[in-house]
Amino acid sequence: xxxxxxxxxxxxxxxxxxxxxxxxxxxxxxxxxxxxxxxxxxxxxxxxxxxxxxxxxxxxxxxxxxxxxxxxxxxxxxxxxxxxxxxxxxxxxxxxxxxxxxxxxxxxxxxxxxxxxxxxxxxxxxxxxxxxxxxxxxxxxxxxxxxxxxxxxxxxxxxxxxxxxxxxxxxxxxxxxxxxxxxxxxxxxxxxxxxxxxxxxxxxxxxxxxxxxxxxxxxxxxxxxxxxxxxxxxxxxxxxxxxxxxxxxxxxxxxxxxxxxxxxxxxxxxxxxxxxxxxxxxxxxxxxxxxxxxxxxxxxxxxxxxxxx
Amino acid sequence: xxxxxxxxxxxxxxxxxxxxxxxxxxxxxxxxxxxxxxxxxxxxxxxxxxxxxxxxxxxxxxxxxxxxxxxxxxxxxxxxxxxxxxxxxxxxxxxxxxxxxxxxxxxxxxxxxxxxxxxxxxxxxxxxxxxxxxxxxxxxxxxxxxxxxxxxxxxxxxxxxxxxxxxxxxxxxxxxxxxxxxxxxxxxxxxxxxxxxxxxxxxxxxxxxxxxxxxxxxxxxxxxxxxxxxxxxxxxxxxxxxxxxxxxxxxxxxxxxxxxxxxxxxxxxxxxx
Amino acid sequence: xxxxxxxxxxxxxxxxxxxxxxxxxxxxxxxxxxxxxxxxxxxxxxxxxxxxxxxxxxxxxxxxxxxxxxxxxxxxxxxxxxxxxxxxxxxxxxxxxxxxxxxxxxxxxxxxxxxxxxxxxxxxxxxxxxxxxxxxxxxxxxxxxxxxxxxxxxxxxxxxxxxxxxxxxxxxxxxxxxxxxxxxxxxxxxxxxxxxxxxxxxxxxxxxxxxxxxxxxxxxxxxxxxxxxxxxxxxxxxxxxxxxxxxxxxxxxxxxxxxxxxxxxxxxxxxxxxxxxx
Numbered sequence: 001x002x003x004x005x006x007x008x009x010x011x012x013x014x015x016x017x018x019x020x021x022x023x024x025x026x027x028x029x030x031x032x033x034x035x036x037x038x039x040x041x042x043x044x045x046x047x048x049x050x051x052x053x054x055x056x057x058x059x060x061x062x063x064x065x066x067x068x069x070x071x072x073x074x075x076x077x078x079x080x081x082x083x084x085x086x087x088x089x090x091x092x093x094x095x096x097x098x099x100x101x102x103x104x105x106x107x108x109x110x111x112x113x114x115x116x117x118x119x120x121x122x123x124x125x126x127x128x129x130x131x132x133x134x135x136x137x138x139x140x141x142x143x144x145x146x147x148x149x150x151x152x153x154x155x156x157x158x159x160x161x162x163x164x165x166x167x168x169x170x171x172x173x174x175x176x177x178x179x180x181x182x183x184x185x186x187x188x189x190x191x192x193x194x195x196x197x198x199x200x201x202x203x204x205x206x207x208x209x210x211x212x213x214x215x216x217x218x219x220x221x222x223x224x225x226x227x228x229x230x231x232x233x234x235x236x237x238x239x240x241x242x243x244x245x246x247x248x249x250x251x252x253x254x255x256x257x258x259x260x261x262x263x264x265x266x267x268x269x270x271x272x273x274x275x276x277x278x279x280x281x282x283x284x285x286x287x288x289x290x291x292x293x294x295x296x297x298x299x300x301x302x303x304x305x306x307x308x309x
Numbered sequence: 310x311x312x313x314x315x316x317x318x319x320x321x322x323x324x325x326x327x328x329x330x331x332x333x334x335x336x337x338x339x340x341x342x343x344x345x346x347x348x349x350x351x352x353x354x355x356x357x358x359x360x361x362x363x364x365x366x367x368x369x370x371x372x373x374x375x376x377x378x379x380x381x382x383x384x385x386x387x388x389x390x391x392x393x394x395x396x397x398x399x400x401x402x403x404x405x406x407x408x409x410x411x412x413x414x415x416x417x418x419x420x421x422x423x424x425x426x427x428x429x430x431x432x433x434x435x436x437x438x439x440x441x442x443x444x445x446x447x448x449x450x451x452x453x454x455x456x457x458x459x460x461x462x463x464x465x466x467x468x469x470x471x472x473x474x475x476x477x478x479x480x481x482x483x484x485x486x487x488x489x490x491x492x493x494x495x496x497x498x499x500x501x502x503x504x505x506x507x508x509x510x511x512x513x514x515x516x517x518x519x520x521x522x523x524x525x526x527x528x529x530x531x532x533x534x535x536x537x538x539x540x541x542x543x544x545x546x547x548x549x550x551x552x553x554x555x556x557x558x559x560x561x562x563x564x565x566x567x568x569x570x571x572x573x574x575x576x577x578x579x580x581x582x
Numbered sequence: 583x584x585x586x587x588x589x590x591x592x593x594x595x596x597x598x599x600x601x602x603x604x605x606x607x608x609x610x611x612x613x614x615x616x617x618x619x620x621x622x623x624x625x626x627x628x629x630x631x632x633x634x635x636x637x638x639x640x641x642x643x644x645x646x647x648x649x650x651x652x653x654x655x656x657x658x659x660x661x662x663x664x665x666x667x668x669x670x671x672x673x674x675x676x677x678x679x680x681x682x683x684x685x686x687x688x689x690x691x692x693x694x695x696x697x698x699x700x701x702x703x704x705x706x707x708x709x710x711x712x713x714x715x716x717x718x719x720x721x722x723x724x725x726x727x728x729x730x731x732x733x734x735x736x737x738x739x740x741x742x743x744x745x746x747x748x749x750x751x752x753x754x755x756x757x758x759x760x761x762x763x764x765x766x767x768x769x770x771x772x773x774x775x776x777x778x779x780x781x782x783x784x785x786x787x788x789x790x791x792x793x794x795x796x797x798x799x800x801x802x803x804x805x806x807x808x809x810x811x812x813x814x815x816x817x818x819x820x821x822x823x824x825x826x827x828x829x830x831x832x833x834x835x836x837x838x839x840x841x842x843x844x845x846x847x848x849x850x851x852x853x854x855x856x857x858x859x860x
Contacts, residue, residue, distance in 0.1 A: 034702060087598040106850060113846040443755065
């Protein structure tokens with residue numbers, strides 16, 4: 001005894017420490033670079049966010065239509081996707097026979113594995129035509145008193161983009177909700193059933209309220225995912241900077257804006273505007289994720305390798 | 310080791326029938342251990358005799374496991390743990406500056422309560438794991454060592470048909486003997502055992518007790534046990550601990566038949582714990 | 583129990599099954615459509631020829647396949663090691679420290695950042711600086727996406743290795759760094775799973791490539807040159823008005839799906855019922 005500490009131990013520890021700091025550094029770089037890159041247009045302040053004219057030729061950069069499109073499509077995704085996801089989650093945790101659980105979870109996970117450009121491709125050639133001919137006309141006929149279902153029907157529109165986003169967020173909302181529901185102790189369910197509640201009443205009474213924060217967190221994550229989705233939306237939203245009350249109308253999203261116009265961006269101001277769009281995306285998704293993770297850090301921790309998170 | 314103890318240190322040692330002039334293999338002096346604001350060990354002073362089996366007994370939470378883990382610096386792996394005092398091995402403080410805990414652990418080996426052979430290593434590889442992981446490569450040499458220590462723990466005959474089988478495929482008692490062989494293979498001088506038989510059935514326990522008794526010929530053995538009868542069976546010296554303090558330390562027969570402290574007497578007659 | 587409650591109950595419960603069907607139908611439809619429409623485009627030419635001109639017969643996706651392979655290889659070379667050792671730190675050294683928790687938390691959050699934002703980042707850092715799209719920029723973008731994902735999933739895989747293995751190793755006098763390597767070896771299977779899933783994920787990415795790697799009609803010509811990729815070509819051809827290009831897009835989609843879904847399915851089948859640590 002009496003030897004000095006081995007050099008390999010500190011080397012390994014500090015080596016891995018430095019590599020792990022890449023995560024922190026990354027987070028900082030994201031904000032720093034996108035901030036400095038958008039300084040020229042940041043000066044226009046809120047005019048960027050609320051201005052409606054996107055006219056690069058004359059240096060007008062208002063992204064309100066794109067912001068509107070991102071928000072509307074994300075909202076549609078949540079309105080359609082969350083109930084479906086909850087239904088799947090409830091089925092998996094409360095109703096499904098044990099043997100069915102794995103196959104169904106498997107299918108849900110496969111939904112997450114499909115590349116978004118393939119969703120866009122399928123949406124463009126299969127879903128959009130189908131919706132335009134078989135679904136939207138009925139929506140207009142029966143629900144046309146609502147402004148959202150009025151106007152000319154386009155296959156490639158905000159509603160179509162919203163629907164495909166709904167499908168894409170199912171995996172994340174369903175699996176986290178399922179975990180939240182599974183975490184509810186059986187005693188809760190038994191208490192409600194012992195009071196004479198039907199199965200659905202028991203679920204509503206005890207399980208759903210107990211799992212509320214987990215489900216809310218999954219909604220936030222779903223929102224973040226939908227808000228930032230690029231390829232499927234770009235291929236299905238129509239890429240027209242319009243602010244329309246009608247969901248049948250084409251629109252634009254922040255992510256699509258960036259994807260479409262990067263190759264054309266010539267002037268420094270133009271590029272700066274696109275970067276600022278990216279900054280908005282960064283902020284929204286970052287905070288949606290932070291809020292969600294704070295709500296249920298522990299629940300997510302126990303998941304296996306989930307590559308789509 | 311009289312020279313290493315100050316007068317004050319001698320005065321604070323618990324009442325013991327053992328003459329302090331007999332040399333110790335390991336010596337604990339003024340050991341205090343804290344986790345954050347909680348204190349687990351209070352001023353422990355004890356000397357462990359070479360080539361003897363020393364048992365530490367006491368009710369749950371008395372600190373015996375904490376103490377034994379201080380003897381090979383495993384305790385410092387607990388986050389927030391603070392250790393004050395000295396632990397001497399052959400007169401040298403194992404907590405000295407610049408000392409690599411890994412070196413200490415090579416001289417003071419440990420066997421755990423729940424047998425923990427490495428799951429994806431064979432029986433033979435498990436025995437020599439300590440050597441392989443530290444760089445020894447000579448295959449023939451390692452094979453010889455594996456056999457030697459498997460024989461030493463009376464496991465060789467039971468596994469010789471297939472030493473390539475996974476270490477985890479053995480029975481509980483066999484796994485524990487495998488862990489003992491693994492600890493012996495790095496040739497320590499002291500062997501620490503933290504309740505080595507508590508997860509085993511009586512037959513397996515008996516075999517391991519038999520093994521422990523044979524080990525003291527070459528090693529100094531310190532064993533923590535919650536089973537007083539076990540201490541009475543195999544230990545030369547026994548220390549009784551309660552609430553983080555060393556209450557009494559003496560030759561086993563004396564401690565059990567004629568304890569000095571009332572607390573000791575109440576424990577061994579089953580009045581508590 | 584009045585009948586109204588019973589009826590409501592049955593209706594609600596069957597709605598969950600409706601939801602289930604609603605979730606499964608799109609996947610089934612996608613798989614069927616991609617297979618049906620793409621299979622015709624997959625022939626020898628697909629794997630050997632460069633993309634054709636619009637409205638021209640023949641041609642293939644050979645350069646796109648090559649580009650995707652190269653992109654994935656380089657990105658993994660960047661993202662996997664950094665992510666792995668970052669995960670090692672979080673699991674073996676940083677479990678109780680605030681720093682370790684911060685890395686874990688940020689890793690989760692960063693993993694959820696839209697891929698196009700990563701594209702914007704690498705665009706500002708590299709493409710603007712060097713004034714060209716390039717495979718290097720694309721690899722850095724995809725690799726950057728991998729880091730937080732791999733860091734957290736390997737961190738979890740390592741944490742799942744029981745502490746008794748670490749204790750046993752340390753008690754034998756094995757040094758901490760060597761013990762950590764032993765823990766990694768024990769988590770081999772989970773780490774491989776996590777890596778494969780991360781690879782499958784970036785193989786299917788398009789948006790970052792639009793801003794970094796660009797697209798090319800040629801074979802790989804150099805690290806600082808743009809490069810073709812399956813995903814970008816699918817996008818480019820699908821949104822074009824030319825049928826021969828659209829057919830190739832379906833073919834590429836089929837090929838891509840086989841690889842990506844194949845990896846995902848293979849990994850999950852392999853890990854079913856197996857021990858958590860290798």
